[in-house]
Structure formats: structure tokens, C-alpha cells
Amino acid sequence: MEAKLTRSLTENEQYLALTIGRGMDINYRHLVIPALDNCDALIVNIKGLVNQTELEDSVISPLLNKQELPRGPRLKNQDDRFTRLIESGISVSGAKQSQLWTEICDAIVSGDSVLFLDKWDKALILENKGYKLRNISEPTTETETRGPKDGFIEDIMSNMGLIRRRIKDYSLRFETLVVGDRSKTEIVLAYIDNLVNDSLLNEVRSRISRIKIDSLLSSVYLEEFIEDEPYSFFPTMENTERPDRAVAAILEGRVVILMDNTPFALIVPAVFWNFLQSPGDHYERYYIGTFWRWIRLVALFLALSSTSFYVLLTSFHQEMLPTALALKIAADREGVPFPAVMEAFVMELLFEVMAEAGLRMPKAIGQTVSIVGTLVIGQAAVSAGLVGPALIIAVAVGAISSFAIPSFSMSTSIRLIRFPLLFLSAAFGIFGYLGGIIFITLHLLSVRSFGTPFLGPVTPYDQGGQVDTLLRLPRWKMLTRPWAGRPKDKIRQKDDLKPRPDLK
Amino acid sequence: MRKITVLLISISMLLVSGCWDMREINELGLVMAVAVDKSTNYPNNYLVTVQLANPKGGGATGQQSSAPTGLWIAEAEGKTIFEAIRKIAQSSSHRIMWAHNNIIIIGESLAQDDITPVVNFFTHNYELRMKTLVAVGKGKAGDFLTATVGMGDVPGLSLSDLFRNQQFTGQGLTSTMLRIFEKFTSETTNPIMTALSFSKVITQPGVLDKAENTQKQIRVEGAAVFDETKLLGYLTPEETTGLSWILGDNPNTVISVVDPEIPVRATAIEVSNVKHDITSQFNEGTLIPKINIRITGVGKLSEDHFSNMSITAYKTRWEALLNEQIARQVEQAIAKVQKEYQSDVLGFGDIVHGQHKTEWHESIKNNWHNVFTEAEVNVEAYIDIQSSALYQLPFYNYKARGSAYDHD
Numbered sequence: 001m002e003a004k005l006t007r008s009l010t011e012n013e014q015y016l017a018l019t020i021g022r023g024m025d026i027n028y029r030h031l032v033i034p035a036l037d038n039c040d041a042l043i044v045n046i047k048g049l050v051n052q053t054e055l056e057d058s059v060i061s062p063l064l065n066k067q068e069l070p071r072g073p074r075l076k077n078q079d080d081r082f083t084r085l086i087e088s089g090i091s092v093s094g095a096k097q098s099q100l101w102t103e104i105c106d107a108i109v110s111g112d113s114v115l116f117l118d119k120w121d122k123a124l125i126l127e128n129k130g131y132k133l134r135n136i137s138e139p140t141t142e143t144e145t146r147g148p149k150d151g152f153i154e155d156i157m158s159n160m161g162l163i164r165r166r167i168k169d170y171s172l173r174f175e176t177l178v179v180g181d182r183s184k185t186e187i188v189l190a191y192i193d194n195l196v197n198d199s200l201l202n203e204v205r206s207r208i209s210r211i212k213i214d215s216l217l218s219s220v221y222l223e224e225f226i227e228d229e230p231y232s233f234f235p236t237m238e239n240t241e242r243p244d245r246a247v248a249a250i251l252e253g254r255v256v257i258l259m260d261n262t263p264f265a266l267i268v269p270a271v272f273w274n275f276l277q278s279p280g281d282h283y284e285r286y287y288i289g290t291f292w293r294w295i296r297l298v299a300l301f302l303a304l305s306s307t308s309f310y311v312l313l314t315s316f317h318q319e320m321l322p323t324a325l326a327l328k329i330a331a332d333r334e335g336v337p338f339p340a341v342m343e344a345f346v347m348e349l350l351f352e353v354m355a356e357a358g359l360r361m362p363k364a365i366g367q368t369v370s371i372v373g374t375l376v377i378g379q380a381a382v383s384a385g386l387v388g389p390a391l392i393i394a395v396a397v398g399a400i401s402s403f404a405i406p407s408f409s410m411s412t413s414i415r416l417i418r419f420p421l422l423f424l425s426a427a428f429g430i431f432g433y434l435g436g437i438i439f440i441t442l443h444l445l446s447v448r449s450f451g452t453p454f455l456g457p458v459t460p461y462d463q464g465g466q467v468d469t470l471l472r473l474p475r476w477k478m479l480t481r482p483w484a485g486r487p488k489d490k491i492r493q494k495d496d497l498k499p500r501p502d503l504k
Numbered sequence: 505m506r507k508i509t510v511l512l513i514s515i516s517m518l519l520v521s522g523c524w525d526m527r528e529i530n531e532l533g534l535v536m537a538v539a540v541d542k543s544t545n546y547p548n549n550y551l552v553t554v555q556l557a558n559p560k561g562g563g564a565t566g567q568q569s570s571a572p573t574g575l576w577i578a579e580a581e582g583k584t585i586f587e588a589i590r591k592i593a594q595s596s597s598h599r600i601m602w603a604h605n606n607i608i609i610i611g612e613s614l615a616q617d618d619i620t621p622v623v624n625f626f627t628h629n630y631e632l633r634m635k636t637l638v639a640v641g642k643g644k645a646g647d648f649l650t651a652t653v654g655m656g657d658v659p660g661l662s663l664s665d666l667f668r669n670q671q672f673t674g675q676g677l678t679s680t681m682l683r684i685f686e687k688f689t690s691e692t693t694n695p696i697m698t699a700l701s702f703s704k705v706i707t708q709p710g711v712l713d714k715a716e717n718t719q720k721q722i723r724v725e726g727a728a729v730f731d732e733t734k735l736l737g738y739l740t741p742e743e744t745t746g747l748s749w750i751l752g753d754n755p756n757t758v759i760s761v762v763d764p765e766i767p768v769r770a771t772a773i774e775v776s777n778v779k780h781d782i783t784s785q786f787n788e789g790t791l792i793p794k795i796n797i798r799i800t801g802v803g804k805l806s807e808d809h810f811s812n813m814s815i816t817a818y819k820t821r822w823e824a825l826l827n828e829q830i831a832r833q834v835e836q837a838i839a840k841v842q843k844e845y846q847s848d849v850l851g852f853g854d855i856v857h858g859q860h861k862t863e864w865h866e867s868i869k870n871n872w873h874n875v876f877t878e879a880e881v882n883v884e885a886y887i888d889i890q891s892s893a894l895y896q897l898p899f900y901n902y903k904a905r906g907s908a909y910d911h912d
Contacts, residue, residue: 316525316527316531328559330534331559336530339526
């Protein structure tokens with residue numbers, strides 16, 4: 001039995017004070033309404049969340065200034081008079097009556113105002129949220145040269161608006177789930193009703209609704225609760241700050257999960273190749289898009305194995321180096337006091353330390369860190385003879401390559417896997433390295449993301465999926481929607497759209 | 505729990521193995537070249553000389569990365585080659601590594617004895633590559649490791665470049681360990697390898713003959729012909745060119761053709777895309793095969809004094825001269841190995857064996873040596889002179905032109 005309002009304003013106020021307290025940000029505004037024979041009234045809201053001006057103009061002043069109720073059909077009882085007053089005197093767009101305390105309190109804490117009247121066992125919830133929002137600005141983590149420059153912000157309503165502005169389809173659905181006993185975070189599943197795979201949608205719903213937690217503060221909280229392989233190094237969900245990327249995913253029949261208070265949307269399901277793709281591939285001509293994808297694939301390989309290769313070539317398989325290069329590296333390493341693996345591990349570690357320092361430190365001392373980093377660690381270490389210059393190149397190549405991977409979460413995963421691979425290479429040479437690579441491949445083959453094999457459509461192979469995986473074919477070739485989302489409706493566009501001169 | 509145990513054991517395997525077999529690259533002495541000689545004191549011993557690279561001037565010492573790589577040359581004697589190598593290791597600060605060895609030079613006196621131990625050792629060692637070049641050094645092989653090769657810093661490296669460049673001089677026998685090994689395993693074919701000798705170059709401007717102004721310089725000079733395992737003798741560079749039409753890997757040879765009607769001016773034709781086809785046939789009643797060699801290729805005019813951009817006027821005439829000259833060159837070279845050395849370095853035995861199995865097994869197999877020396881060899885060349893590689897009209901030799909050719 002849920003608690004309901006009483007007809008006494010004093011009792012209601014006391015109940016409210018017990019439930020949400022009388023903190024300085026909570027506004028209890030007492031009024032006397034002349035139109036209702038000087039009935040006592042109370043408006044409660046949270047100062048930081050409501051639009052005060054709108055409240056004054058549209059609620060408080062009409063109520064205070066209206067001397068009598070407008071004429072109309074005979075009013076049977078007191079409740080009818082209240083309703084008549086509300087309908088005639090309040091000019092807020094969203095208004096809803098409620099009897100339930102939970103509903104009323106939820107409304108207050110999420111930024112609505114609530115009007116109580118003496119001798120009325122209901123309250124009026126007035127939607128006049130008006131908190132300060134960050135402006136929609138360019139995404140900081142995913143920048144594109146030729147794409148749109150707007151990014152998601154912390155407010156879920158604005159984010160939904162950004163999506164809605166791009167898809168004017170009636171079938172676009174925003175399905176709301178609330179998770180978190182204390183944070184009551186709104187989670188919105190965005191999808192196109194007649195495109196999305198039903199089993200995928202049900203899976204997402206059921207995974208989210210089984211979360212029983214007090215609060216969700218970031219989309220990573222959510223990700224960790226619903227991902228397929230909790231122990232895997234690899235992310236199985238895309239995250240993005242870009243509305244265009246989210247919209248593209250929705251149009252592919254995938255589900256985008258928006259969360260209040262985070263500018264990052266999650267996209268499920270995601271396959272491995274999605275992490276090597278970027279909206280920019282579609283914002284340049286297809287040759288360039290394809291070229292970039294392959295560059296990123298090479299970068300992925302280099303980020304993973306540049307130092308491992310250095311160690312295994314210089315410590316085990318010197319015969320695999322061309323003679324001139326072997327002599328050069330041997331000359332460079334002359335007098336280096338550490339074994340190659342130690343050298344490589346320390347430099348890799350220092351790189352990670354520098355990256356971490358650069359990420360968190362105040363901007364003002366950024367210069368100092370980069371100077372110390374490059375000069376002391378790079379040049380001084382080489383000229384002091386502590387490390388060989390070839391290793392510095394290997395570490396730098398790996399580091400730069402890791403930043404060429406568009407997805408930050410995939411990039412950090414790769415940077416992490418580099419270390420076990422380095423030790424395997426140092427212990428067993430190329431056999432260790434290949435063992436590691438085989439293990440990673442087997443693992444990736446076993447992973448699924450919301451039912452989609454993680455390495456698909458490359459393996460398991462799907463011909464139709466190749467148009468937009470490692471290749472980015474011209475738009476008029478992309479007849480089907482990408483494979484990963486398993487959409488209900490596969491056909492994206494009319495066949496034979498290739499432009500040619502004789503077209504009418 | 506079980507999973508954790510398995511994980512811990514796997515991790516400890518990494519640590520326990522302790523980087524087994526690890527050796528840092530700067531702790532290795534990379535062998536650039538090796539020479540094997542017969543010991544002068546004990547005829548049954550081997551004298552092994554190795555040339556190790558001593559890389560210098562890395563980043564550690566500063567910015568002198570252009571400093572040349574130093575060399576360390578060591579020699580040791582042993583009853584076996586391996587023993588000698590181990591003895592070198594006694595005085596080497598670096599572990600000797602063979603994988604980068606470029607060339608194996610066999611001393612003349614050892615080659616005259618028997619090269620089997622050398623081939624045996626260097627083909628069975630896992631660190632050595634079968635692509636390593638093999639040559640016979642005229643004189644003491646060890647001397648070649650101290651001489652210079654062209655402008656190269658590391659003689660071992662430059663030697664392999666020198667070999668590679670022989671395809672432009674028409675002496676490009678592919679003299680790798682793999683080829684030698686192939687011929688060793690064949691019943692009838694005998695090894696042939698490149699021969700090295702010294703020439704002198706001027707290091708200081710001055711008179712060539714003055715010893716202090718000259719330096720010993722390695723040059724490729726012909727080829728060494730073997731009878732199964734023993735060195736029989738050498739071929740001159742001209743004869744080597746004759747054989748390289750058949751033995752070389754895609755030779756690219758320049759032939760100077762002299763037109764008998766205009767002997768003053770020769771014409772150079774560069775022949776490439778050379779292919780050969782060897783067939784054997786038995787005439788009725790004889791057991792001696794007839795070997796037919798057909799050489800085809802593409803010729804380009806590289807230096808001439810008569811042509812008029814277009815070669816059509818001379819094509820037939822020069823092709824005939826060229827073909828005749830090539831055929832003569834090949835025939836002379838074959839005659840030398842066939843009659844004088846009596847060694848089947850060209851692999852005719854394998855060809856007869858492959859093409860005439862019955863005859864081979866009936867009568868020839870055990871008597872190949874005699875059959876080979878008596879076999880009739882017929883060489884025909886068909887070079888197609890396709891174009892002139894020149895892009896300007898030659899300065900005509902008017903006198904010659906007037907007498908021999910009629911230009912428009």
C-alpha cells in the first residue's frame with residue numbers, strides 16, 4: 001500500500017519535510033489563493049533545478065492575482081473548484097495531478113515543482129525543470145575533419161533531441177528504464193522499431209533490468225553490468241560522444257543506450273572491426289576511407305607488437321634481421337647495460353607513465369612534462385647509453401600507433417595486452433609471441449557481443465558484410481545494412497544507384 | 505581454484521624458463537665470411553679463418569653513427585672444422601653466430617684434396633643458410649678475408665654484392681651452398697663454383713706498380729671445376745661466360761659483335777631474358793647421346809655506330825652473327841669441361857637420365873663418365889634483337905658506312 005496524500009496541508013508539509021528534508025536548496029513557498037476563498041497553498045521545489053522565472057510568471061503570480069474562478073458549468077464540490085483553478089490559472093505546459101507520495105517526491109528531486117492545496121488530497125506536478133546545461137560543443141575525444149561538430153552532453157533530453165533531429169522516422173523509439181535505487185538514473189534505449197532485431201532488443205532490456213544497484217554514475221558502470229565477457233581485455237560495446245555515430249548505429253538496426261548525466265552513448269552489439277572504424281571513413285571518399293581503415297589495422301598490429309618484435313629479434317632471432325640492420329642494432333646496443341627485454345619494459349612503462357601524467361595533470365604544467373619526457377627519457381637515455389636508439393624508435397612507433405586506433409577503450413586494451421606479449425616474446429622468442437597471438441585470436445573468436453560473433457563478418461564470413469568492414473565501398477555499393485546488428489530489414493537502398501552520365 | 509592454479513603455473517613457467525636461449529645481439533660476433541684452408545703444418549688439419557663484424561659507433565658513444573664497422577679476423581687450426589671454430593671461440597669476446605655468414609671461401613690446396621668435409625659441415629649446421637655463397641680462392645683462402653672489396657666497409661658483405669653484380673658481367677654462376685649441395689647429391693653432376701683472385705688497385709695517386717700505393721683487391725675470375733669432390737682446374741672468364749648461358753640465373757650479358765665487313769667498329773648487344781632448353785637424343789644403334797642446347801633470349805642494341813634508330817635493316821644480319829658467336833662461346837666452354845676436365849658440371853647426366861630412362865638404366869648409368877666425354881654437343885642460339893636501347897642517332901662512321909651500308 002503506497003503512501004498517499006492527506007487532505008491537510010500541514011500534514012502533507014510535515015510528511016514532505018520528513019521525506020526530503022528542509023535543506024537550503026529546497027524551497028517551500030506558502031501562498032494564499034484569493035480565488036479559492038483564501039485557501040492556503042504550498043509550492044515545493046528544488047532551487048537549483050527549476051526555472052524560477054517561469055514559475056513566478058506562470059504559476060505564482062496568476063494564482064495570487066486571480067480574484068475569482070472563471071464562470072462555467074456548476075462546480076459540485078471542492079475538488080472541482082481546485083481543478084477549475086488549475087486549468088484556468090496555471091500556464092505551465094506540463095502539469096499532472098498525483099496522489100502518490102513516491103511520484104511527487106520523485107518529481108521534486110528531479111527538478112519539477114509541486115503545488116499542494118489545503119483540503120485537497122492531490123498535488124499538482126508542474127514541469128518546469130530549468131537547470132544549467134553545458135552547451136552542445138564539439139566532441140573532445142572523437143574529432144573529425146569533415147563531420148558534424150556537435151556532441152552529446154550530460155543532459156539526456158538534449159541527447160535524445162540530437163538523435164531525433166537526424167532521424168525523422170516515426171518508428172524511432174526511446175524506451176526509458178530507470179536504474180539505481182538512489183541515483184534513479186534514466187537509461188534510454190534508442191532504436192528503430194521496425195529495424196531492430198527483437199531478440200537483441202529483449203536481451204538488452206533484460207540485461208539492464210536485472211541490475212539492482214544504488215547508483216549508476218557513468219556509462220562504464222552500465223557497460224560492466226551488461227557486457228558479454230566480463231573477464232576479457234577487449235571492450236564488447238562501442239561508446240561514442242558523437243550523435244552522428246549513434247544515429248548511424250540506430251539506422252543499422254543496432255541499439256544505442258543513452259544514460260542521463262553522461263555524454264557517452266553505448267552501442268550494442270559491436271564487433272571488433274567497429275573499433276577500427278570511425279565516422280570519418282564515411283566523410284571522405286571511399287578510397288580514403290578504406291585506406292584509413294587499413295592504416296589503423298597496421299597501427300593496431302604495431303601498437304601490439306613493435307617492442308615484442310624488437311626484443312625477439314635482438315635477443316633470439318638475430319638471423320631474421322638483414323645483415324646490415326643487425327650490425328647497426330648491435331652497434332647501437334654496444335655498452336647498453338640491460339638485456340633487451342628489461343630495456344623495452346622500462347621504456348614502455350615510462351611511456352605509460354607519461355601518457356597517464358599527461359592525461360590528468362593541470363594544463364599549465366603540461367609543457368614541463370613533455371619536455372622532461374622527451375628530453376630526459378628519450379634523448380638523454382640514449383646518449384647516456386642506457387638504451388639503444390632502435391628501441392626508442394620501436395617504443396615510439398608502438399605509442400604513436402596506439403593513438404591511431406580511433407576507439408580509446410580498444411587502444412588502452414591493446415596497450416595493456418602489449419605487456420604480456422612482451423614477456424612471452426622475451427621468454428620464448430617468436431614461439432612465445434605467436435603463442436600469445438594465437439591465444440588472443442582464439443579468445444576473440446570465442447567472444448560474442450549480444451549474440452553477434454566478435455570477429456564477424458570476417459570470421460564467420462559473410463559476403464554481404466564485407467562492404468563496410470575492412471573495406472569502405474562506395475555508398476552506391478552498400479545495398480545492405482551492416483551485418484553486426486542483424487537487422488530485421490536488411491536492404492538499405494535501391495540497387496543500381498551508381499551514377500553515370502546517361503541518367504535521367 | 506583450479507583455474508587459478510593453472511594460471512599460476514603458467515605464469516611461473518614464464519619466469520622459471522628464464523629467457524632460455526636468449527642472447528643479446530651485441531653479445532654476438534656476427535660472422536661475415538669464413539675461409540677454410542688446409543693447414544700448412546699438418547696436412548690433415550684444417551685452418552679456419554673467420555671474419556667477424558665488430559659494430560662500432562652506436563648511439564651509446566655519441567653521434568658518430570657514421571663510423572665504419574670494424575672487423576675482427578681470427579684463425580685457428582683443428583683436426584675438424586668444428587674443432588677449429590671452437591678454438592676461435594676461445595679467443596673471442598663475443599659468441600660466434602653463423603646465421604649472417606655471406607660467403608665460404610675454400611682454399612685452393614684444400615679444394616684440390618677434397619671439399620666434402622666443407623660441404624658436409626656447412627650444410628649440416630642449423631645456423632647456416634643454404635643461400636651462402638661458396639667460392640674457391642686461388643692461393644690461401646684466409647688472405648681473401650683481409651683484402652678489400654670495392655668500396656665496401658665490410659668485405660664479407662661486399663663480397664656477396666660482388667657476386668650479385670656478376671650477372672652484369674656474364675660470369676654469374678649461381679654459386680650458393682644449395683647449388684653445390686644439389687650437385688653433390690646428384691649421381692652424375694659435378695660442382696662448379698666461382699673462383700676468386702686478387703687484383704691491384706691504386707689507393708694513392710701514383711704509379712700502379714709501387715707496392716705502397718696499391719692494395720690487394722678481390723676480384724671474381726672465372727670458375728673452378730670439380731670432379732665430384734676435387735678441384736680439377738679453372739675456367740677463364742670467357743669460358744665461364746660461355747657456361748653461364750646455361751648455369752646462370754637469368755644472366756644479362758653484353759656481347760660485342762664484330763661485323764667481318766666492317767671490322768673497325770664492333771657493336772655491343774645486351775642479351776637478357778635468357779632461357780635454355782637442353783634435350784638429348786640417341787641416334788640409331790649408338791649408345792652415345794647427342795645433347796642439343798637451344799638458347800633463346802632478347803637482345804638490345806647498347807652501343808653501335810651504324811643503326812638509324814630503327815634496327816630493321818640490320819636485325820637479321822646481326823642476329824646471325826650474335827647467335828653464331830654465342831653458340832661458339834658455349835661450345836668452346838663445354839668442350840673444355842667435357843674434353844679437358846671430363847667433368848659433367850652442366851648436369852647433362854641428369855637430363856639424359858630424365859629423358860631416356862631405359863637407355864640410362866640399361867647401359868649408361870655405370871659408364872656415364874666415358875659416355876659424357878664422347879657425347880656430341882650441339883648448341884644453337886636464337887636471340888631476338890628487339891630494339892635499340894639508344895635514344896640518339898649514333899655519330900656515323902662515314903667511311904665505314906659508305907662502304908658497307910646504304911643509309912637513307
